[in-house]
Amino acid sequence: MALVTFTELGFYCAQADLYIDPLRKVNKALVTHAHSDHARPGMQHYLCHTDSENILRLRLGQRISVQTLAYSETISMNGVEVTLFPAGHVPGSAQVRLSYRGEVWVISGDYKTVGDGLTPAFESVRCHHFVTESTFALPIFQWREQQSVYDEINAWWRENAAAGLPSVLLGYSLGKAQRILHHLDRSVGAVVCHGAIAAANLALAQSGFDFGPWEDGTAGLSALQDRGVSLGGSLVVCPPNALRSSWSAPLGDYQLANCSGWMAVSKMGQWGGVDRGFVMSDHADWPQLLEAVQASGAEHVHVTHGFSEVLARYLRESMGLDADVVEQALFERSDA
Ligand SMILES: [Zn+2]
Ligand SMILES: [Zn+2]
Numbered sequence: 494m495a496l497v498t499f500t501e502l503g504f505y506c507a508q509a510d511l512y513i514d515p516l517r518k519v520n521k522a523l524v525t526h527a528h529s530d531h532a533r534p535g536m537q538h539y540l541c542h543t544d545s546e547n548i549l550r551l552r553l554g555q556r557i558s559v560q561t562l563a564y565s566e567t568i569s570m571n572g573v574e575v576t577l578f579p580a581g582h583v584p585g586s587a588q589v590r591l592s593y594r595g596e597v598w599v600i601s602g603d604y605k606t607v608g609d610g611l612t613p614a615f616e617s618v619r620c621h622h623f624v625t626e627s628t629f630a631l632p633i634f635q636w637r638e639q640q641s642v643y644d645e646i647n648a649w650w651r652e653n654a655a656a657g658l659p660s661v662l663l664g665y666s667l668g669k670a671q672r673i674l675h676h677l678d679r680s681v682g683a684v685v686c687h688g689a690i691a692a693a694n695l696a697l698a699q700s701g702f703d704f705g706p707w708e709d710g711t712a713g714l715s716a717l718q719d720r721g722v723s724l725g726g727s728l729v730v731c732p733p734n735a736l737r738s739s740w741s742a743p744l745g746d747y748q749l750a751n752c753s754g755w756m757a758v759s760k761m762g763q764w765g766g767v768d769r770g771f772v773m774s775d776h777a778d779w780p781q782l783l784e785a786v787q788a789s790g791a792e793h794v795h796v797t798h799g800f801s802e803v804l805a806r807y808l809r810e811s812m813g814l815d816a817d818v819v820e821q822a823l824f825e826r827s828d829a
Contacts, residue, residue, distance in 0.1 A: 496573070496591060497598045497622065499795075499819050504600055504624065506591055509570035511540075513589055513600050523575070525602025526586035527552060527667055542577050545585030547696035548667060562587075564613065580604040581615030582775050583668030584697050590618050599789060600624040603798070605774070606781040607639065611675045611702065612668075617788035624819070625786060627799035628776040629754050636754070636778045642771055643676035649750065649769055654682050654726030659747040661729045661736070663767070666690045668775045669752055670730050671697060674704035682726035685710050685717060687735045714743040754778075783807075786814070795819045 497506050503515040512519045514531040522536035527548040532541075534553045541549055543561040550557060562568065564587070567576040572594075577587035582603040591598045599620040606615040646662070653660040664670040666689040674694070677684055686694060688711035694704065708722050710729070718724060724744055735741055736749075749767045754774025759765055777785060786794055786808060794816040796805040801818040808816035 495622075496593050496596045497600070497624075506573060506598075508593055509573035509575065509591070511570060511573070511575070514602065523589055524549065525580065525589060525600070526583055528583070528603070528665075531602060540575075542585050542587040544697070544700040544702075545587075547699050548585060548693060551692055551696045564616075578616045578618050579613040581606060581608065581612050584612050584671065584700070584702055586612065586668075588616075588618060590620065596621055598622040598624070599791070601626065601785070603628070603776055604785065605777045606785055607636070609639065609672045609675075609775070611672055611704070615785070617785060619790045621791055622793045622795065623786060623789040623791035624795045624797065625782060625804070626776065627782065627796050627801045627804040629774060629778050630782055630796070630800040630804035632779050634754065634757060634778045635780060636757075636772065636774065639773070642773050646673070646676070646750075646752075646771055647678040647681065649748070649771075650677070650728050651681050653748045657725045659724050659727050659729055659744050661731065661741070661744065661747050661749045663733050663736075663749070663751045663753075664690075664730055666693045666732050669773070670694075671702065671704045672773070672775070673730055673752060674707055677705065677728060679705060682728060683708055683722050683724075685714070685722070685724070685727050685729045687711075687729070687731035687740065689732050689735075690730055710740075713740065718743060783812075786812070 502517050504513040511521050513523045515522050518535040520537045523540040524532040527545050539559045543563050546559050546561050562577050564579055567574050574592040576590040580586040580588045580602050588601040597620040599618050603626050604615055608614045650660045664673050670690040684707045686707050691709045691711050708717055750769035751767045752771045752773045756770030757772045759770050794808050794814050797819040805816040805818045808814040
């Protein structure tokens with residue numbers, strides 16, 4: 494039997510009795526990162542990278558049982574060597590290497606191979622079987638050089654601030670938000686974070702991550718105004734649902750932008766109900782996916798989590814690999 498099998502509960506290594514990012518309650522769950530489509534509640538025991546622990550507890554409960562591993566540290570589980578390597582997706586994200594009697598699998602979770610200046614950079618790991626995501630596995634997805642996107646965001650903010658308007662940026666509270674914070678030009682104005690993002694920031698700060706100064710909007714935006722923070726020229730980072738609540742009321746008129754890989758396929762000027770779209774993703778684009786597969790040296794590639802059919806067919810027909818699709822029907826997107 495293969496070292497890893499694909500079960501209704503997710504990827505399973507029977508020899509180690511270990512599930513990777515399982516969909517439902519199991520005894521031992523190795524969680525590649527803390528996004529909700531990978532880290533689910535209710536597991537007896539969690540195993541994750543050291544930098545994921547605080548976020549995992551924040552999201553799943555302080556009392557969960559968690560064992561942590563550093564990158565490149567190996568533990569043995571019933572003879573199976575288990576090692577985590579950086580996936581470059583979000584802080585604390587990891588690829589899992591499983592090795593047993595000469596057979597090596599790498600389950601990469603979500604990843605990007607281009608550095609974001611914050612998350613430890615993706616490391617390619619040689620293996621026989623490589624499990625890859627495929628969120629943006631279409632040739633039309635090719636990210637631009639990231640600094641130019643950060644420059645665009647800062648220019649947009651500066652323009653709005655000059656007009657006395659707050660700039661609101663939508664971003665997922667783990668990963669995207671911190672990456673944005675890390676690259677903002679603080680000379681323009683105050684940076685304000687919604688409570689959900691503030692909580693993630695504080696958990697990551699405990700692990701030593703630093704994204705520059707920001708104001709904590711947990712107690713509300715008027716509380717910040719009372720403390721002398723000017724919302725007029727500020728940049729506010731929040732998850733999309735914050736705008737449907739009274740939290741955003743003190744902002745009055747504002748400019749709204751979204752940071753997502755999906756902005757690449759939005760028509761110019763029609764960014765799905767926002768004023769501005771910035772193409773920024775924590776997932777690999779098409780060239781990065783191909784590069785990662787090639788660098789793994791794997792002959793067998795298992796594609797999941799996105800445009801799986803497209804990528805698997807390309808790997809078979811153009812790269813001569815043994816590639817198949819692993820559909821985990823219950824995968825829900827939470828992070829693009
Ligand atoms: Zn993710
Ligand atoms: Zn994911």
